[in-house]
Amino acid sequence: MAERARRIPEATVARLPVYLRCLLELAEAKIATISSERLAELAGVNAAKVRKDLSYLGSYGTRGVGYDVEYLLFQMSRELGLTQDWPVVIVGVGNLGQALANYGGFTDRGFPIAALVDADRAKVGQKVHGNVVRHIDELPAIAAEVGIAIGIIATPAGAAQEVADRLVAAGIASILNFAPAVIAVPPSTSLRKVDLAVELQILSFYQQRRSGSIAVGPERAAN
Amino acid sequence: MAERARRIPEATVARLPVYLRCLLELAEAKIATISSERLAELAGVNAAKVRKDLSYLGSYGTRGVGYDVEYLLFQMSRELGLTQDWPVVIVGVGNLGQALANYGGFTDRGFPIAALVDADRAKVGQKVHGNVVRHIDELPAIAAEVGIAIGIIATPAGAAQEVADRLVAAGIASILNFAPAVIAVPPSTSLRKVDLAVELQILSFYQQRRSGSIAVGPERAAN
DNA sequence: TACCGCACGTGTTCACGTTCACATGGTGCG
DNA sequence: CGCACCATGTGAACGTGAACACGTGCGGTA
Numbered sequence: 001m002a003e004r005a006r007r008i009p010e011a012t013v014a015r016l017p018v019y020l021r022c023l024l025e026l027a028e029a030k031i032a033t034i035s036s037e038r039l040a041e042l043a044g045v046n047a048a049k050v051r052k053d054l055s056y057l058g059s060y061g062t063r064g065v066g067y068d069v070e071y072l073l074f075q076m077s078r079e080l081g082l083t084q085d086w087p088v089v090i091v092g093v094g095n096l097g098q099a100l101a102n103y104g105g106f107t108d109r110g111f112p113i114a115a116l117v118d119a120d121r122a123k124v125g126q127k128v129h130g131n132v133v134r135h136i137d138e139l140p141a142i143a144a145e146v147g148i149a150i151g152i153i154a155t156p157a158g159a160a161q162e163v164a165d166r167l168v169a170a171g172i173a174s175i176l177n178f179a180p181a182v183i184a185v186p187p188s189t190s191l192r193k194v195d196l197a198v199e200l201q202i203l204s205f206y207q208q209r210r211s212g213s214i215a216v217g218p219e220r221a222a223n
Numbered sequence: 224m225a226e227r228a229r230r231i232p233e234a235t236v237a238r239l240p241v242y243l244r245c246l247l248e249l250a251e252a253k254i255a256t257i258s259s260e261r262l263a264e265l266a267g268v269n270a271a272k273v274r275k276d277l278s279y280l281g282s283y284g285t286r287g288v289g290y291d292v293e294y295l296l297f298q299m300s301r302e303l304g305l306t307q308d309w310p311v312v313i314v315g316v317g318n319l320g321q322a323l324a325n326y327g328g329f330t331d332r333g334f335p336i337a338a339l340v341d342a343d344r345a346k347v348g349q350k351v352h353g354n355v356v357r358h359i360d361e362l363p364a365i366a367a368e369v370g371i372a373i374g375i376i377a378t379p380a381g382a383a384q385e386v387a388d389r390l391v392a393a394g395i396a397s398i399l400n401f402a403p404a405v406i407a408v409p410p411s412t413s414l415r416k417v418d419l420a421v422e423l424q425i426l427s428f429y430q431q432r433r434s435g436s437i438a439v440g441p442e443r444a445a446n
Numbered sequence: 447t448a449c450c451g452c453a454c455g456t457g458t459t460c461a462c463g464t465t466c467a468c469a470t471g472g473t474g475c476g
Numbered sequence: 477c478g479c480a481c482c483a484t485g486t487g488a489a490c491g492t493g494a495a496c497a498c499g500t501g502c503g504g505t506a
Contacts (some may be wrong), residue, residue, distance in 0.1 A: 258482095258483065259484070260483085270483095274483090274484065274485065275486080277485095278484085278485055282484080282485070284483075284484050284485080287482040288482080288483070288484085289484080289485075290484090325491045
């Protein structure tokens with residue numbers, strides 16, 4: 001609602017949720033104030049980066065003192081859009097899809113699983129973690145019913161692009177892709193991907209290097 | 224074995240597995256030769272980046288023609304260390320751990336699940352996807368038995384750091400962390416993380432921006 | 447009320463990765 | 477045998493993000 005015109009670098013956006021989690025832990029431990037140095041330690045980055053990242057949100061710290069945990073939590077939640085729930089639909093009720101549905105960590109953090117859909121009519125009607133599986137053809141109807149914000153693709157690679165197209169057509173503008181495939185979406189849609197095989201292959205690369213010759217490696221995760 | 228002294232940028236390493244997957248598809252379709260432009264399209268990047276990335280591996284292309292799919296596949300597999308299997312241990316046999324064990328996609332791609340361990344003795348002895356769950360205290364013994372290369376942390380956040388310490392102590396130098404927690408490892412250890420909640424919160428940020436004011440968003444995933 | 451110390455906020459410097467544009471050299475045709 | 481075409485490989489420009497260092501302002505103390 002305010003004049004939120006300031007641009008936040010993508011790299012910073014990716015770190016905000018990590019800070020948020022640290023702040024939640026601090027709040028739970030009844031710690032009222034935190035310095036950039038200490039927060040940096042918890043988040044596994046350096047202090048200068050923390051200060052710069054937080055400065056994009058506004059000047060919420062107090063010089064000579066640090067940041068008020070509760071206040072920063074509030075501001076950050078607001079900025080990340082976590083003051084409201086964002087209903088999620090999971091497409092694909094195979095191994096991964098079911099695991100995600102059963103995970104539970106989503107609903108807790110403001111991402112309730114509003115629907116499960118699958119292309120296989122044999123799976124339609126099954127109950128997974130309290131949700132009935134519906135057919136993917138119903139996607140537009142479901143999206144309209146409950147205002148679904150985010151679609152999670154948990155299908156085999158071959159189906160991923162078509163599912164993405166359907167999600168976009170249903171008006172869903174945020175997609176998280178678990179399928180091992182590159183998919184294209186319009187510029188107005190946000191797309192993120194999680195590919196387990198890719199992660200393992202990256203680890204394999206450095207492992208290989210370590211065994212083969214003089215040690216070279218990335219010490220820190222680069223998400 | 225060779226004088227593999229050239230340094231490959233981390234960003235490039237993260238893209239190699241994607242190229243690899245595209246090449247596998249091409250090989251399956253009996254396509255013998257591929258241009259950087261076409262490969263770029265498949266991988267969802269631009270052609271210049273493809274050429275630069277591939278040039279780090281060596282000069283494996285032919286000017287005026289393109290890249291030989293089979294040959295490039297071979298060279299890339301070698302570079303990524305995929306000519307051998309890398310046994311994996313999954314720590315934590317909860318929802319996520321079981322899903323990963325059942326997934327199957329790992330073994331196919333050269334990352335056989337060699338062991339499952341958990342701290343909960345009630346779970347020890349259970350069978351998951353053909354593997355018997357063993358106690359985490361046995362980790363050093365298991366690691367020595369089969370040469371385990373990679374450890375996957377699928378525990379709750381609270382246990383993650385201790386598990387990481389134990390993996391490192393057992394001589395495992397590559398870790399993939401699914402727990403929603405920041406963990407520290409020695410510089411000689413490779414660490415990558417996958418955090419589902421973080422991914423959703425990043426999507427939430429852009430979704431929020433889109434609803435609130437003039438549309439701003441990252442069109443492409445940035446892994 | 448004035449001074450001192452401390453931690454934030456930020457302008458600057460530096461390194462990395464991306465993009466561009468073109469020289470290079472291989473292929474095939476006439 | 478030579479020429480024209482074409483896609484690779486790469487140096488250089490550009491942009492973004494990381495690291496640094498210091499100015500700034502607030503709180504505490506005497």
